[in-house]
Amino acid sequence: MKYNPVTEEILAELREIVGDKNVMTDEEKIEAYSHDEIPAEQYAHMPEVVLTPNTAEEIAAVMKLANRELIPVTPSGARSGLSGGAIPEHGGIVISVENMDEVVEIDYDNLMMVLEPGVITNNVNEMLEESGLFFAGYPMSVETCYLGGNIAENAGGGKAVKYGVTGRYVMGLEVVTPTGEIVQLGGKRVKDVTGYDLKQLIVGSEGTLGIVTKAIIKLLPKPTQRVGLLALFKDEATAISTVPKIMTEGRIIPTSIEFMDKLSVKTSCEYLNEHLPYQEAGAMLLIEVDGNKEDIVNADSETIGELCLDNDAIEVYVADNHTTRERIWSVRRNIAEAFKVVSPHQSLEDIVVPTANIPKLMPYLDDISEKYEIKVPCYGHAGDGNLHATLVKNPDHSMEEWFEIEEEALADLYQATKELGGTLSGEHGIGSKRKKYMEMMMSPAELNLMRGIKKAFDPNNIMNPGKIFDLE
Ligand SMILES: Cc1cc2nc3c(=O)[nH]c(=O)nc-3n(C[C@H](O)[C@H](O)[C@H](O)COP(=O)(O)OP(=O)(O)OC[C@H]3O[C@@H](n4cnc5c(N)ncnc54)[C@H](O)[C@@H]3O)c2cc1C
Incomplete structure (x- = not known):
């Protein structure tokens, strides 16, 4: 797919839509939007412009313009992601939801909360502290990540074994589609089987099917x-x-x-x-x-x-x-965080296997460690079979050797995971980092169904292109 550059004329139109102060082009400022928390530099990519809109209407107008001009748009949250999801792989426009951080409503009667996507997840439970309620679907990066990013990744965390992951708590979403429509999916209804569940399709779609501009989340009574x-x-x-x-x-x-x-x-x-x-x-x-x-x-x-x-x-x-x-x-x-300080060259993985098969995974990790002469520390949410096996570069290996080893060791790790009934990612997503292994995990029929869904939402393939799978 050939995309067009963001010209001075387009920048002028963008300034009209979101306001001058919400358009960033200064390289020093936009550099922060060229990467997420993956330490490897090869995934980084600079945007041409970063927008920080305030409303869904502004985002919808940007999407219409981007469709007309064939410019890629990448949604960005707090950029705490570990799969390269928020990186603008094809340049173009980054839409950061950082200004959209309002708590719209706390609905105590329905045990729900309506929030904008830029709310820091940690603040949700702090706000609920006195109420005896809590939001159970959060990850362990609560202090930095945004609710919108959690929804887009269907984030899970330390409590998933009992409470499940983010998607279980998403009752309704306002979404700007890639073609610039604003749609309301779901709502404050505990039951709803009216047509396809588009809301849950957006959950975990890694910013490839739309931008979440509002979310209704379910709250639970907090255990004492x-x-x-x-x-x-x-x-x-x-x-x-x-x-x-x-x-x-x-x-x-x-x-x-x-x-x-x-x-x-x-x-x-x-x-x-x-x-x-x-x-x-x-x-x-x-x-x-x-x-x-x-x-x-x-x-x-x-x-x-x-x-x-x-x-x-x-x-x-x-x-x-x-x-x-x-x-x-x-x-x-x-x-x-500690491993990042000790060794910047590593691949933090997020494999998931049926819980009963976790013990069978450990010998595979030992084999990989021995075969490639690398350390493979492992930690994670063992209660739901989701383990962060991490490949750490051996200081004796050159960078060229490390790149080769990383690719081969990852293929071995994923193959072992697949043999045990597991898959690539339990919570961090595919993004750009794990895309090349999707064919190993999914049948052509499954991938083609996903491609069909992507085309139905985003006929010009401008929303976060290059993530999860390629269209061709
Ligand atoms: C120390 C550390 C610990 C972590 N622990 C966990 C954990 O326990 N569980 C877990 O699941 N993850 C964990 N993560 C990964 C990461 O924090 C999560 O993936 C989180 O959900 C990302 O949120 P974010 O706001 O930073 O999103 P970003 O990284 O900015 O973006 C992630 C994806 O969401 C999309 N996106 C962002 N906002 C929107 C929006 N409004 N609409 C549509 N798409 C959007 C982006 O395009 C991208 O594809 C951890 C990361 C770190 C660094």
Whole structure:
């Protein structure tokens, strides 16, 4: 597809639509919109112009212009993404929703909230603190990411094992389509089977089918009791094999079951200057249970603790107050950041397998580590089979060698994942980073259905082109 450049005449029209101060062309300012949180530079790409509109109507007018002139448009949130989704691969216009950060309504009677897409996800639960309600579908990058980005990625997080991911909480969306229509999808209705569920099609579509300009999200009563457990195991296999047993033998669905291997815990602890007793352990599970009855929550956490010990845990620590829970969670939350500091050349992966198959995945990671002489630390949301195996460059390898190794090791990792009934990404999405592996995972028939949907929404292929799959 050949796109047209953003000329001075087009810039003048854009200034008319969104206002002078919401048009950025200065290279130093727009550089920040050329990348997300993937550390690898090869995915970065400069936009020609960045717009920060204030309304859906402005975005709709920009989309009409972009269609007329065949200019690519990339929606951008907080750019905390880990798949290159918000990177303008073909240049053109970036539409950042950073100015659209209003809380439109908190509807206590219907347990719903209406928000603009630029609201920082962390602020949602802070605003609800006094109400006894909470938004359960958020990721672990809450402090930086926006709600719109979470919806576009169908983000999941530490609590997905019990509460599910963002999509479960999206009741309604206002969306500007690639052709510049403003549509209202879904609404404050708990049930709705009126036609195709276009709202859920937008969820997880990575900004390729439209720009979310408003969202109605479902809230839940916030549990009053929480207990965290930190279980230390001698090795990864023993820790991971305990995960399915918590649900099958313990008959408990915890709020979270996070897995961290030794290298991940060590790297994060050193980064935070935290002194957890990780030296003794080859792997750790961070398990949390919540509910409204203290005795039930305590009984569940005791059952899980005993089950861990029966499965050869070296030690189980209980964190039943906010400060200790935060200490442990902070180690888990900061692993990705810590690795970036230690090693800028790495590929943070997001594979997902059926939970019962997690133990079978670990030997494959050891094989990859041995075959390519690289470190493959692994951590993640073990309770839902979603693991962040990370390929880390060996300092002895040249960059050329690393690029080759990365590509081959990723192919091996995805092949192993596929053999275990898994897939490429559980929460970070495909974007530009994982696009070339889609054919390995999906049949031609599936890919063609997706291409047909893309063409129906975006006949000129101007909205976030080059992401997820190629049209040809
Ligand atoms: C330290 C760290 C921890 C993380 N932890 C998690 C985690 O636990 N779970 C998880 O799921 N992810 C996690 N992520 C990844 C990332 O934070 C999520 O993918 C998040 O949802 C991205 O939101 P964002 O606002 O930064 O979106 P961006 O990165 O800006 O964009 C992501 C995608 O959404 C599209 N988009 C953005 N806004 C809109 C909109 N309004 N309408 C349509 N499309 C839009 C973009 O085009 C792009 O394709 C983590 C990232 C980091 C750096």
